[in-house]
Amino acid sequence: MGRCEAIVKRLIIEDGLLITDMELTFRGQSLWIKRVLVDTGSGGTIISTDLAESIGIIAEEDDMIYRISGVGGSEFVFSKTVDSIKIGQAEIRDFPLEMGAMNYGFNLDGIIGLDFLQQIKAIINIDKLIIEFN
Amino acid sequence: MKWEDVCQAFPEQWVLIEAVQAYTNEESERILQDVAPLKKFSNSPDAMKAYQELHRENPNRELYVLHTNRKNPNIIEKKWVGVRR
DSSP states (O other), X not given: OOTTOOEEEEOEEXXXXXEEEEEEEETTEEEEEEEEEEOXXXXXXXXXXXXXXXXXXXXXXTOEEEXXXXXXXXXXXXXXXXXXXXXXXXXXXXXXXXXXXXXXSSOOSEEXXXXXHHHTTEEEETTTTEEEEO | OXXXXXXXHSTTOEEEEEEEEEEEOTTSEEEEXXXXXXXXXXXXXXXXXXXXXXXXXXXXXXXXXXXXXXXXXXXXXXXXXXXXX
């Protein structure tokens, strides 16, 4: 393997959605998040409040609050900087993650948005169903 | 009610509120003009659970969970295209 070899993470298409998984670390605790939508139409990266709570991520007084408005209506989320988010071998440290109800009528644990994809310099290859990170 | 009035009525609490009248200004800040407090809580996970239930039944209502120590709600609006089949 050459040093410049791209790191690759597999994707799957389920119910017409592009899905992968990721690992989240917050204050030293890690959580594997199984069903994560890869969504270039989402500015932010989000996980459900229920999952977040399981590793102690809860809303605090001075968290950033966002109103996310889109096709399906609007919802509110709070945001916290987590230790790291990892997709395969690609890791971003000190990343601002949003927590929300995620009542979309889909079985999703989280969404990887454009902010994360941009930071890891992702190349999404739909034909091969992989994300490459350079 | 104004947000300041909610803070005065429910000091040092988490509250589930509904924005009855609100707009987004040029700086993408959501300005809550008229707020209805729905329920108060001693901790945020309980408040979030109540929010989730209400949001599931009424996705069109504009709801927030905020702590009344926040002088200004300071809510920033972001766009999302959304998940559709």
